Amino acid sequence: MVISEFKNEPLTDFSIPENKKKMELALNKVKGELSNEYPLIIGNKRIKTDAKFYSHNPANKKEIVGSVQQPSEQEIEKAIKVALDTFNTWKYTDANERAGYLFKAASIVRNRKFELSSWLIYEVGKSWVEADADVAETIDFLEFYGREAIRYSNPQPLTSIIGEANELKYIPLGMGLIIAPWNFPLAILAGMTSAALVTGNTVIMKPSSDSPVIAYKFMEILEEAGLPAGVVNFLPGRGGTIGDGLVLHPNTRFIAFTGSMEVGLRINELASKSQDGQIWIKRVIAEMGGKNAIIVDESADLEAAATGIIASAFGYQGQKCSACSRAIVHQAIYDKLIDKLIEKVKNIKVGDPADPNNYMGPVINEWAFRAIMEYIEIGKKEGQLIYGGNGSATTGYFIEPTIIRDIESNDRIAQEEIFGPVLAIIKAKDFDHALQIANNTKYGLTGAVYTKNRKYVELTKQSFHCGNLYFNRKCTGAFVGVHPFGGFNMSGTDSKAGGRDYLLLFLQAKLMSEANIVA
Ligand code: NAP
Secondary structure, three states: OOOOOOOOOOOOOOOOHHHHHHHHHHHHHHHOOOOEEEOEEEOOEEEOOOOEEEEEEOOEEEEEEEEEEOOOHHHHHHHHHHHHHHHHHHOOOOHHHHHHHHHHHHHHHHHOHHHHHHHHHHHHOOOHHHHHHHHHHHHHHHHHHHHHHHHHHOOOOOOOOOOEEEEEEEEEOOEEEEEOOOOOOOHHHHHHHHHHHHOOOEEEEEOOOOOHHHHHHHHHHHHHOOOOOOOEEEOOOOHHHHHHHHHHOOOOOEEEEEOOHHHHHHHHHHHOOOOOOOOOOOEEEEEOOOOEEEEEOOOOOHHHHHHHHHHHHHHHHHOOOOOEEEEEEEHHHHHHHHHHHHHHHOOOOEOOOOOOOOOEOOOOOHHHHHHHHHHHHHHHHHOEEEEOOOEEOOOOOEEOOEEEEOOOOOOHHHHOOOOOOEEEEEEEOOHHHHHHHHHOOOOOOEEEEEOOOHHHHHHHHHHOOOOEEEEOOOOOOOOOOOOOEOOOHHHEOOOOEOOOOHHHHHEEEEEEEEEOOOO
16 A cells, blocks of 8 residues: 655635535534434443433533433443453554554545534534634544554664664553543544554543543544444543543553643652552653743734734634743833734634634633633733633633733743633843743743744744744644644643654564574
């Protein structure tokens, strides 16, 4: 089989009437499928339990997107057993065959793009454009990791010596957990799951409780692609209830987690404690939060900087781990830049994201709504509210894009991850001061600098400590293969999703050395 070079999936242009029409039809079709019930999928069994929970449309909280099963101890044990048993055969499957399932799944996702985007719009409040990007990234992960698995299965270079034949082979780890967030509920879930399975591992796939339906859709796609039963087991459930048991289980070999710092640290701590019967050190791959900054230097193109900051701070309601929550601005252009930000933020429409005229939709749930509104109150005391600040949780969880100026580097809204549409503006005396402020965080995920000064570009490359650093562009919107993604410090375990090192996190290397037998 000849496999073409990896290329990113193109994004959909909704200004083309045909695409707009397709999206409207898909939204209508999916609307008719809301409130269905979805079973657990363990091996080849579809299971319903007594306890259920519901996924709601955050733009219209009365609307149920679907209901799923809360597994009991019994189903959890069953899922672990099935995943373990399946590992015994799956680990020997040829890498080309495993990659083939990913390529098939990518083609199914491509064919169902508009429908999957519609689920994302209803279940997690993404705008058309944001939903389409999530689906495109899903395709990219499947296509990229499929190719990567084949690369890792090829003979690996070793230094040769006389009298021995040496071989190094990457083998899978075992049975692991995929614990995913709701903010990229398709792309991140699919990315972590596909990386684990294509390298020969089997998994229990636990989506966020806010996005179990889109996860079920992905599970269906894997089945349709012909993936053998038991390789991926769909086990939604409240993380606070089932998470610890899964993480502590002695048969769990690895945990691939994306989510908040608090939960990531808890998983890391629990996983480090060896349990009775456990014969390995569990591997934890944790991708966590951010407190990302965009620096604007006095030489910058202020129009471009304001556009980049607005897109990074308010795209998907600021609910991206890469979102800009701090704008650090040189004092010489501080007021001028703020004027530009206000001019631009005024054009943002907030409302039901099923309507493409709304750039911003709701925040994910009531808990998030309250937490963000509290941060706005804190921000009002710490600085000066200059735009937005209001929210309404009547029909859905809507919050205006909010800008607060004159924040100090150690203020709470400059330190804590808010994960909502709140931008803090901090004044810097000079460029060195701006860099100091940017690095004054326990996180280290993304960052950007707007400058025309080459000296500052080089200085920033050396000293702005974040995993994804951009110049003269926004700090969100990483493309698979192009911008491998992941952060430093409390942003995670320094992994790079969508990069050439990523699959190694799901593999271990076995060296085999054979002495030449002289006849
Ligand atoms: P979260 O609350 O930490 O939840 C993430 C996942 O962990 C969910 O599936 C959740 O299940 C589960 N969970 C909760 N408690 C658990 C426990 N005790 N044991 C095991 N699993 C448990 O995060 P989120 O609100 O979904 O996502 C937003 C966060 O993710 C933000 O901090 C964001 O920055 C971060 N994020 C980081 C990246 C990155 O690449 N670095 C990418 C995207 C998002 P339930 O939903 O059932 O509680």
